[in-house]
Amino acid sequence: MKISKEIQEFLLEDALERFLRYVKIWTTSDIKSASFPSTKNQLELGKILSNELIDLGLEDNIHDKFGYVYANLAPSEGFENVKPIGFIAHLDTSQAVSGKDVKPVIHKNYDGSNILFSQNKEISLTIAESPQLEEYIGLDIITSQGDTLLGADNKAGVAEIMAACVVWKKFPELKHGPITVCFTPDEEIGRGTRKIKKKLLPEICYTLDGSEMGQLEIECFDAWGATIKLKGLNVHPGYAKNLMLNAIHIASRFLSELPETESPEHTEEREGFYHLMNLEGNEEEATATLIIRDFELKNNQNRMSYLENLKKLYELRYPGLKIELNFLHQYQNMLIFLEKEQRAIDLAKKAIELAGLEVKIHSIRGGTDGTKLSEKGIPTPNIFAGGMLFHSRKEYIPTLALQKASEVIINLAELWTN
Ligand SMILES: [Zn+2]
Incomplete structure (x- = not known):
């Protein structure tokens, strides 16, 4: 089923509102910290999300002392026997650049010229640095003010998953099986799955932590x-x-x-x-x-x-x-584990195509939460969240990416019902 214009508009509006709100919450993780989560602020965002999931009517809500958020969405009527799937994003942002007092700026109808930053005159965002900007001409682009990162990594993923939950609740005609939502702390410092409760997760998960619109990552180093x-x-x-x-x-x-x-x-x-x-x-x-x-x-x-x-x-x-x-x-390269669950990859590709995007298979020159989860026996491909130039003051995201990634989540859940 193609997602209606009404739902698309709703997804954009909801994901955008959430994104702008979540990025303002300071959640930088700290590799030097011995506590878990490494920084207390991550608990603050986790609490907000957990409460929002409760308000939305999700079940089995947990916000544990380590900062993990879990919640289950009951299947739509008649799809109780569908294989459960999970969607995961991380709460923290990279230490590489300050994530405190992020003030997102929307550059409406981007015209292809250099984007300037009000709080940092030394830098500008150019097509030469991020060629994808060329494809984003005409779209609205969100950046920071240049004094912090934006935090699209990974609050875009968080907002997209939340927006999908809202839409599933609001439009019961959308088909889906049982869905688990999980938000993790400390991914940026490599601890994202250290205290994760595997038994609370379904057998197949997807992280929404990739970059460019259309991207699907199924292998890592x-x-x-x-x-x-x-x-x-x-x-x-x-x-x-x-x-x-x-x-x-x-x-x-x-x-x-x-x-x-x-x-x-x-x-x-x-x-x-x-x-x-x-x-x-x-x-x-x-x-x-x-x-x-x-x-x-x-x-x-x-x-x-x-x-x-x-x-x-x-x-x-x-x-x-x-x-x-x-x-x-x-x-290990997670492809070894994902190949055993070819369906998880095939349906992700299909879900991206259904959102009207070209599928861009990408190899992660690093590892993610999904890498560790795949090793732990939960195949977890990584879907784009839409943010670009991660971990930098020039980090940006086209607002359309927020909508498209949410659409992919909805499509994917429906494809698993077949
Ligand atoms: Zn990330």
């Missing part, structure tokens, strides 16, 4: 951490000939053997890399910390064997030097 520890031998430098094994200096030679072309700054799209994050030590001992990323496990395994071979080579080259290599699998 296969991610490894590596530590390389070199144990050398220190001797007085004046008497060190043929004796000293300078661990930190040898470490720098070892690390220079990593191909420069396989680094984050030289790779894009589906290319993988080694990324040196830290090197510390002295003559006696040196430790390097790296991450290794690729979409193919095999390519990462090749990178790890390259490091193993270098270790052997360096231990031969410097007799007495000991090198310890440790690898930790951080997360």
Whole structure:
């Protein structure tokens, strides 16, 4: 069923009103915090949302002490036996830029010229930086005032899910099975699923945390951490000939053997890399910390064997030097898990097309809540929320994206009833 003009207008109005309201609530997470959620303000937004879900008549409402919000929407009549699905978005915003006192600005009928910011004259938003803006000419664009991020990541997702709930309640002719809504804290600091209650979630979920309109993300990096520890031998430098094994200096030679072309700054799209994050030590001992990323496990395994071979080579080259290599699998490419639930992907594509958008399959050069959930046995593709230039002062979203993402949610729920 095609969504009527009336419902489309309603979705836009409702999602927009919510978005403008939610972004004003300061929910920056804090990686240095040991508490859960990492910042108290996230509880404030969670409370508001939980109350709104109660007012809307959703059931089993929970706002737990960790900041997670859960609620269930009963199926429309006759669809009680449909497979339940869930929609997830995160409450926090990135620490990269301040998220305090966000004042959203709507630039009506964007004409393609540079967008200026009233609170930051140094920056402007241009098509050169975000080519998608070209497609958004004629639309209304929301930005911050340039002194904060906007918070479309991920309050757009939150607003879109909420707007869909409102519409399901208001227009009972829309078909859907049982729906679970879940809002998570601390996604930006990698803790979004740490305290999630898996038993409260359906077997299939979708995060609304992607970027560009039309985007569908079904794969992420296969991610490894590596530590390389070199144990050398220190001797007085004046008497060190043929004796000293300078661990930190040898470490720098070892690390220079990593191909420069396989680094984050030289790779894009589906290319993988080694990324040196830290090197510390002295003559006696040196430790390097790296991450290794690729979409193919095999390519990462090749990178790890390259490091193993270098270790052997360096231990031969410097007799007495000991090198310890440790690898930790951080997360897997979620495509492995999603492929087992092809229907979840196919219906998401269809739902995006039904909203009149071109499906843009995208590979996440990182991980998301959905990555971890997929690993935990809940296949969770990531659908666009519409925000662009995440984690920056130039973050923006076309208002149409708020409507379109809500439409995708409604379409998707209906497609699962067939
Ligand atoms: Zn996000």
